[in-house]
Amino acid sequence: MNRKSAFYLVFSFLLVFSWKGHAQEVLTKSEAVKSVLDNNYGIKIAENDVEIAENNTGILNSGYLPSLSTNMGWDFSLQDRLAEIEGRDPLDQNDLETQRYNASLDLNYTLFDGMGRIYNYEQLKLEHNLSQLEARETIENTLTQMFSVYYELARRFKNVEVLENTLSLSRERLQRVEYQFNYGQINKLAVLNAEVDVANDSINLINEKQNLDNIKRDLSVVLNEELSAEFVVDTTVNFIPILEIENFIDEAEDNNVSIRQIKENLLISEYDRKLSFTGYLPRLDLFGSYGWNRNISPESPFFPGSVQTTKGYSAGVSLSWNLFDGGQTSVRIQNAKVAYESQQLQKEQIKISVARDIKNAFENYKNRLYIYNLQEKNVATNENNFDRTREQFKLGQINSVEFRQAQLNLLNAQTSYNLAKYDAKLAEVQLLQLTGQLLNTEF
Structure with missing residues (x-):
């Protein structure tokens, strides 16, 4: 074996060893789901919005409680007074102080507001x-995004396994043709072809590992979690029975988000209509x-200075009725009636769109499942063909070019199978989202 061939063999060996030489932690689908639910920023913001809406439905925001307020005040004035009274000498008074203190505790409660509080609370x-x-x-959108990255990562892992196996077979072939060349059974061209194939397979494996690392970082962003550089994902896929x-499709109208x-918006618009009528009540x-x-008052020409203190209770009922507001009510x-009719039209439009999307997604899912099954059979056929070609190559019945062609056919079949498998699973995820069952399914 020459130095160049030895270099290719050692390089490819180190490439595979560096990939498998570390303990790898498995990130399962359920762990990924839990992580995205706990850490994703978009989901946290949405949960905060729900908390705000929940606070708004509390008794403190209902309008059913009375209001209690207090008012306090103090007035001070300093004045000079000149009083001229007929028949008397003018009376000049300086620095007359007047002070007023007041405090009150006020309670207000709305007994009836035209049903506005009831409608507003229900709204x-x-x-x-x-x-x-x-x-x-x-x-649902975040989980769909996460699964698209997760399954793409799983596909890349499977592709790496396929390429590692391809590289291993190419190394084995290079060794064989080296031995054959040393014993004069073949010419140098066969060795050079084998070296080129080892180099190409090594480059393909390096590129695929780079793609794998990039997608790992994409998954870390979706999960909002720093993942170990050596983690792997669960590459197994189970499909839900078609029945x-x-x-799920039959129940989609009740479950599609x-x-x-739009049904909730329609009910809200109905209460808008009712609230608009309260202007007549x-x-x-x-x-x-x-x-x-x-x-505290200063003395005057007619009265001495005095301090008056009053305290007491007051209560009452007030009735207000806007008999005519210029037509605003x-x-x-x-406008509320028109808005309600628009919501009804939008509801029908959304129902039609969702039904179309579900039908398209279901047909896409069935087609991808069909392709997946075909690719599975295609892999089995190519594996059988490659095993026979490999045996014939060992016996010298075929040349290395025919061996390489069978090897490439198997590689293409395996990568196409991986693509078909995860494409079918992603189509299933999208269909589950449209039917409203994504959060009810275990992966």
């Missing part, structure tokens, strides 16, 4: 439900107050 509860659906949509998928969101308020006042009612 807030619906908005809370809507925020939960929006958070769910964010989670179960069809059941877009349809459920009266408002009844109850108020009560406890007050304390003190006035009428306009609000008309």
Whole structure:
């Protein structure tokens, strides 16, 4: 074996050894799901929005509680007074101080506001439900993104395994043709071809590992977690039975997040209509107050200086009724009605779009499953063909070019199989999202 051939063999050996020489931690699908739910920024923001909406539905934001306020004040004045009274000498008074103190505790409660509080409270509860659906949509989109990266990473891992095996076979072939050349059974061209193939397979493996490292970093970004450089992912794939998928499709209208969101928006618009009618109704308020006042007055030409203190309670009921507001309430009612009709139209539009998307996704899923099954059979055929070609090559019945062709056919079949498998799984994930079952499925 010459030095050049030895270099290729040692280089390819080190390449594989460096890949497998470290302990590798497996990141399972369930661990990836948990990580993205716990750490992803978009999901955290959506959860904060849900918390805000939940706070808005509390009793403190309902308008059913009374308001209690206090008022305190102090007035001070310093004046000079000249009093001229007929028949008397003018009275000149300087630095006359006047002070006033007041304090009150006021209670107000709305007894009736035209049903506005009831409608507003129900609307807030619906908005809370809507925020939960929006958070769910964010989670579904993020999980779909995560699975697309995760399965792409799994595909690259399988491709690396295939390329490692291809490189190992090329090294084996190079050794064989070296022996054959040394014993004069073949010419130098066969050795050179084998060396070129070892070099090409090594380069392909290096490039694929680089792609693998890049996708690892993509997954770290989606998970918002620093992952070990040596981690691997679970490359196994299990498909949901078609019958179960069809059941998901039948129930999609009740579970699809877009349809459920528009239904909530439709209910919110209904309460907007009801709220607009409250402008025609009266408002009844109850108020009560406890007050304390003190006035310190200077003397005058007719009265001596005095200090007056008063305190006491007051209560009452006020009724207000806007009999005519220039037609603003009428306009609000008309606009709310039109907005509700628009929401109904949007609901029908979304239902049609979702039904189309589900049908397209289901057909795509079935086609990818079919291709996956074909590729699986194709791999088995190429493996059988390669095993026979390999035996014939060992016996010298075929040349290295024919061996290489069978090797490339197997490589292409295996990489196409990996692509078909994970494409089919991603198509299933997208279909689960459209049918509203993504968060109910274990991967």
